[in-house]
Amino acid sequence: xxxxxxxxxxxxxxxxxxxxxxxxxxxxxxxxxxxxxxxxxxxxxxxxxxxxxxxxxxxxxxxxxxxxxxxxxxxxxxxxxxxxxxxxxxxxxxxxxxxxxxxxxxxxxxxxxxxxxxxxxxxxxxxxxxxxxxxxxxxxxxxxxxxxxxxxxxxxxxxxxxxxxxxxxxxxxxxxxxxxxxxxxxxxxxxxxxxxxxxxxxxxxxxxxxxxxxxxxxxxxxxxxxxxxxxxxxxxxxxxxxxxxxxxxxxxxxxxxxxxxxxxxxxxxxxxxxxxxxxxxxxxxxxxxxxxxxxxxxxxxxxxxxxxxxxxxxxxxxxxxxxxxxxxxxxxxxxxxxxxxxxxxxxxxxxxxxxxxxxxxxxxxxxxxxxxxxxxxxxxxxxxxxxxxxxxxxxxxxxxxxxxxxx
Amino acid sequence: xxxxxxxxxxxxxxxxxxxxxxxxxxxxxxxxxxxxxxxxxxxxxxxxxxxxxxxxxxxxxxxxxxxxxxxxxxxxxxxxxxxxxxxxxxxxxxxxxxxxxxxxxxxxxxxxxxxxxxxxxxxxxxxxxxxxxxxxxxxxxxxxxxxxxxxxxxxxxxxxxxxxxxxxxxxxxxxxxxxxxxxxxxxxxxxxxxxxxxxxxxxxxxxxxxxxxxxxxxxxxxxx
Ligand SMILES: Nc1ncnc2c1ncn2[C@@H]1O[C@H](COP(=O)(O)OP(=O)(O)OP(=O)(O)O)[C@@H](O)[C@H]1O
Ligand SMILES: [Mg+2]
Numbered sequence: 001x002x003x004x005x006x007x008x009x010x011x012x013x014x015x016x017x018x019x020x021x022x023x024x025x026x027x028x029x030x031x032x033x034x035x036x037x038x039x040x041x042x043x044x045x046x047x048x049x050x051x052x053x054x055x056x057x058x059x060x061x062x063x064x065x066x067x068x069x070x071x072x073x074x075x076x077x078x079x080x081x082x083x084x085x086x087x088x089x090x091x092x093x094x095x096x097x098x099x100x101x102x103x104x105x106x107x108x109x110x111x112x113x114x115x116x117x118x119x120x121x122x123x124x125x126x127x128x129x130x131x132x133x134x135x136x137x138x139x140x141x142x143x144x145x146x147x148x149x150x151x152x153x154x155x156x157x158x159x160x161x162x163x164x165x166x167x168x169x170x171x172x173x174x175x176x177x178x179x180x181x182x183x184x185x186x187x188x189x190x191x192x193x194x195x196x197x198x199x200x201x202x203x204x205x206x207x208x209x210x211x212x213x214x215x216x217x218x219x220x221x222x223x224x225x226x227x228x229x230x231x232x233x234x235x236x237x238x239x240x241x242x243x244x245x246x247x248x249x250x251x252x253x254x255x256x257x258x259x260x261x262x263x264x265x266x267x268x269x270x271x272x273x274x275x276x277x278x279x280x281x282x283x284x285x286x287x288x289x290x291x292x293x294x295x296x297x298x299x300x301x302x303x304x305x306x307x308x309x310x311x312x313x314x315x316x317x318x319x320x321x322x323x324x325x326x327x328x329x330x331x332x333x334x335x336x337x338x339x340x341x342x343x344x345x346x347x348x349x350x351x352x353x354x355x356x357x358x359x360x361x362x363x364x365x366x367x368x369x370x371x372x373x374x375x376x377x378x379x380x381x382x383x384x385x386x387x388x389x390x391x392x393x394x395x396x397x398x399x400x401x402x403x404x405x406x407x
Numbered sequence: 408x409x410x411x412x413x414x415x416x417x418x419x420x421x422x423x424x425x426x427x428x429x430x431x432x433x434x435x436x437x438x439x440x441x442x443x444x445x446x447x448x449x450x451x452x453x454x455x456x457x458x459x460x461x462x463x464x465x466x467x468x469x470x471x472x473x474x475x476x477x478x479x480x481x482x483x484x485x486x487x488x489x490x491x492x493x494x495x496x497x498x499x500x501x502x503x504x505x506x507x508x509x510x511x512x513x514x515x516x517x518x519x520x521x522x523x524x525x526x527x528x529x530x531x532x533x534x535x536x537x538x539x540x541x542x543x544x545x546x547x548x549x550x551x552x553x554x555x556x557x558x559x560x561x562x563x564x565x566x567x568x569x570x571x572x573x574x575x576x577x578x579x580x581x582x583x584x585x586x587x588x589x590x591x592x593x594x595x596x597x598x599x600x601x602x603x604x605x606x607x608x609x610x611x612x613x614x615x616x617x618x619x620x621x622x623x624x625x626x627x628x629x630x631x
Contacts, residue, residue: 008507313501313503314503314505316503317499317503317505318516318520319464319488319491320462320464320491320497320499320503321491321492321497321516321517321520321565322488322489322491322492322493322517322520322521322569323488323520324484324485324488324520325484325485325488326485327520399465400459400464400465400491401459401464401465404464404499404503
């Protein structure tokens, strides 16, 4: 009915007191701006996390790891053989939701070539490990089934270790390296792996460059009294999905161990410090946003209330001409919402500028998507609705005579 | 024929804290269709109060009131708003035009509140009335660009646009100089000649003399 007129009135109000309106909208503008920035950064991070998951083997890669032994293990826990090579064989034979299984054995051992030596991670595993994790050698080859059968003393070096032991990665090929005081021949060097969530956060895959792979059979023969494993890396069949595979593996392993002495998770889940920093950063922005929206809403409610008091004669006249209380209520509410939507648009502009700045200086991807823009406007409209309710009720409750007598 | 306005025993009592302030103390009055009636009386006698009740802006504390055959004293809220919109055209001493709307939009406002009147018809009716009142050249102007007399005539057009049964004016010339006042009064007389029913409050004897009939109010009662 009079929505058009309310919109017009809202815009006119804005035009007449432009400075004052902008000032009253400041909180709302800051609030929507911050929230737009947070959402854009989150969106960018979400996208990155997706890419990261792709990078570390894709959706469907599952890691089962040996849980640290309890300080005072129960009888049941003591009875368990823990995670073993035979678990891997068992899953391979029985878990129908799995496409590939690779047992993993990990230990820190001494590396030495001539006078260079240091301690670092050694992974004992199988050829499928490279397939599951989607990693490739830069030169040479990865571990082979023959290596496994022969318990060969061969190793595939991570890029960083090849670099620090032999100067350059290609030069490491066919050389001998001492690992854990045993001599291994280098049959391959892996590609350098890197992934950056932000410029300041460092290479999230650096750990993969600092390790060597050896056949798991060799590892257990030379360095292990038993066939216990540190982890299993599994690949779910796409048609089953990771969730179903996790459930199946959990129940199969639980049946074998009689106790849950292992952890299972999807690959690519981040828990690193830069993630926490990012969350803190976003949290601050979010708090600023919500507080600004809240105070902004209160300011707008106040100003609208003053405007209603100032315009009692107008509302009285409208009622005298036939406006209902409901009509007046809608009129005032629509006016507030028009003004706050304007604030939302300005906030969106501010947020977009802020997102660009943050993304530029922190080297983080962030995009203000249409969905984010829409949420900003909707948020502003909701703030307007909430802030407008009380002033609109006040206006609607006026009686025409009282309103006309005023002033 | 039945009276357009038939009020019996209208009382209005305002409550100020603990004190009751009687503004009307039992008013009986009738107005027939086509009449031009002036309500006169000293300041504070209850003229405006009576007019507000007759115009359905307010409800009486006691008494009955029939407007155009309907017992509106039982109405409230939305129904009263409807009666105001359809039956009554109100003209105020202070014009009360919407400053943000132009003349045509101001005049069409009651039709907007009526609902269901298409935009083109609203425009047409507003323009027709403005032409009749000699204001065609002011259609796109804002109220603050008009003289007092013009504003009041725009207000009269607004009051008439919904074809109400009755036109009510509370001191319509009170805020105008004598020339503009005479102009507005001439307009009202002309409307009366055209068959409109008019009730006008005034405390100016010369203005009251232009009406067909005068209702004298003193201290909340009809005295003559
Ligand atoms: N809202 C109110 N609360 C209390 N008293 C009121 C209220 N409105 C009117 N009155 C009182 O009712 C009486 C009648 O007022 P009303 O406005 O009808 O007088 P009036 O005849 O129109 O006077 P004027 O010629 O000055 O306009 C006055 O005593 C006035 O003070
Ligand atoms: Mg009065």
